[in-house]
Amino acid sequence: MSEVGPKEHQGKEESVSRPKCPRCGGVISYIEHQKKGGKYYYYAVHYLGYTKTSNGKVKKNVRKCYLGPKAYNYVSRTHSDLGIVFEGAVEERRVIHYLDAFIMSLTKIELDRPTLIEIINKLKYLTQRLEEIVKEYE
Numbered sequence: 001m002s003e004v005g006p007k008e009h010q011g012k013e014e015s016v017s018r019p020k021c022p023r024c025g026g027v028i029s030y031i032e033h034q035k036k037g038g039k040y041y042y043y044a045v046h047y048l049g050y051t052k053t054s055n056g057k058v059k060k061n062v063r064k065c066y067l068g069p070k071a072y073n074y075v076s077r078t079h080s081d082l083g084i085v086f087e088g089a090v091e092e093r094r095v096i097h098y099l100d101a102f103i104m105s106l107t108k109i110e111l112d113r114p115t116l117i118e119i120i121n122k123l124k125y126l127t128q129r130l131e132e133i134v135k136e137y138e
């Protein structure tokens with residue numbers, strides 16, 4: 001994974017505080033948005049360096065990760081220009097983290113039979129519901 005940013009942003013302190021891409025985990029160089037049908041779609045742009053073309057021009061190499069239709073900025077106390085959170089993608093990852101935490105908790109605490117049955121039924125319903133939603137995407 002490449003984590004090359006613009007020169008002025010390289011350095012120990014920056015690499016710690018720079019926002020990481022919720023999609024690939026790479027350092028975000030800057031944000032780009034595209035307006036489609038009155039909605040904004042956000043991309044994390046990863047700067048990968050320059051290449052010189054045969055005619056002597058400099059071409060910027062970037063890789064883009066789609067973040068989602070929603071985004072907002074929050075002001076970081078120390079790095080107001082760098083502290084950016086992307087709601088769409090971050091929210092999605094958060095759901096996965098909650099789920100992981102839930103799965104871990106099930107193996108750590110002792111649950112009685114009725115509670116276990118209730119959890120199983122809820123998970124069955126959830127699985128069924130999620131499969132229906134996934135089918136709608138196909």
Ligand SMILES: [Zn+2]
Nearest residue numbers: 021023024065
């Ligand atoms: Zn990325």
